Amino acid sequence: MSQSLDRDLVLTVNGIAYPVSVDHGRNLLSVLRTEVGLTGTKEGCDDCECGACMVLLDGQPVNSCSYLAAQAVGREITTVEGMVRDGELHPIQRNLLEEGGVQCGFCTPGMIMSATALLARTPDPTDEDIRIGLSGNLCRCTGYAKIIAAVRRTAADLRGE
């Protein structure tokens, strides 16, 4: 059924329903950070360029800075906070740390979400697949090589190798 929305929305983030009250046109990123209170998702450019704000919407990557919060109603939003299971880091998080793919860490939450979407659709990616999968995410620190190594290693871990 079609759904008419006013200020009051319910967003499902990492499996939890959050009722929020927001102005028309509010972007998802600011609602996640301010109303929902999950600040793992970062604001880099606020302009759909850097990917620091990447979240998953029904498993697909979305730049939350430039996506309307209202359009996310009824969809499953996953943020970096949703990656930890039973207090254990997700393999992509652990491998980013172990490979040295995190320096200042500002790009990391977005990288994690893009990598997660990539590995869900391409379990055995080539380095070129990884570069394309992360092509919407900028990193000012690492030079990318260690991030790519961490994604490669995570792919192998998730395949059970």
Added chain:
Amino acid sequence: MLIASTLDDALAAVAAGARPIAGGSDLVVGARHGKAPLPASLVAIDRIAELQTVTETADGGLVLGAGVSHHVIETHPVITGHFSGLADASALVGSPSTRHVGTIGGNVMNGSPAMDTGAPLVVLGATVELRSTTGTRTVSIGDLWTGPGRTAAAPDELCVAVHLPAPPPRSGSAYVRLEYRRAMEIAVVGAAAAVTLDADGDVASISVALSAVAPTILAVSGLTGLAGRSVADVAAAAAEAAAEQARPISDLRASDRYRRHTVGVMARRAVEAAARRAAGETIAVPVNRALGIGAVAATPGAPS
């Protein structure tokens, strides 16, 4: 905002003055740039099942629902196989996230002169199905754009589908663009070609269209006389015609002279790639990556 679950609800909403929003990757990003304020009344059309389908017609044509994403287009085997020029274009759009949220309907209705799917849709002979509460009409894609960001659609009309006729036997298409980086880029210039070969491997028919060199996507005219000539001859003549007919502007991305020169180069490469596909060769989507056109990857280990 109304989140429409049926086309009828969406059509009623636009009839009442709401603006359609699909992925929002032009509308929301534009509003946040201050290009135009976000419309007060919006109808989200991204959950209407019948706008999401890719349907093959009995005669080998294709109907793409307006809500089909660039990601679906770049990976759909029928599109990459038989309508490859369109897949080449969608595969170059933005980044994976842009390709997941961005739709073909949004791309054509936004009407940017630099849009990537426009030139391939022109050479593939696409038509656009526009619908309102009072009826449906079909417009050839070239007639849809009336200026930068302007279309022939009335405010109460939704684009419901893009129709592609069956490509003739021994035909192929390709889209290439000049870009300064490999992702998150806007075409500096772009060119699409559709080529049909005759039994001798010469060109039986050719069409070429250009992006980012005129207020709207530009169909190159005067190419019909080239039938019967070799691929190399036709590629050279198409390049010359493209550079001649381009009406580029200078902006911070490129000068008009540079655009005019490079659009000829892109036209030649598009014709060559389309002809190779027409001859049965598989060139992976997007041609830009497969043939190293535009920005290419740094060689691993090389200083960057």
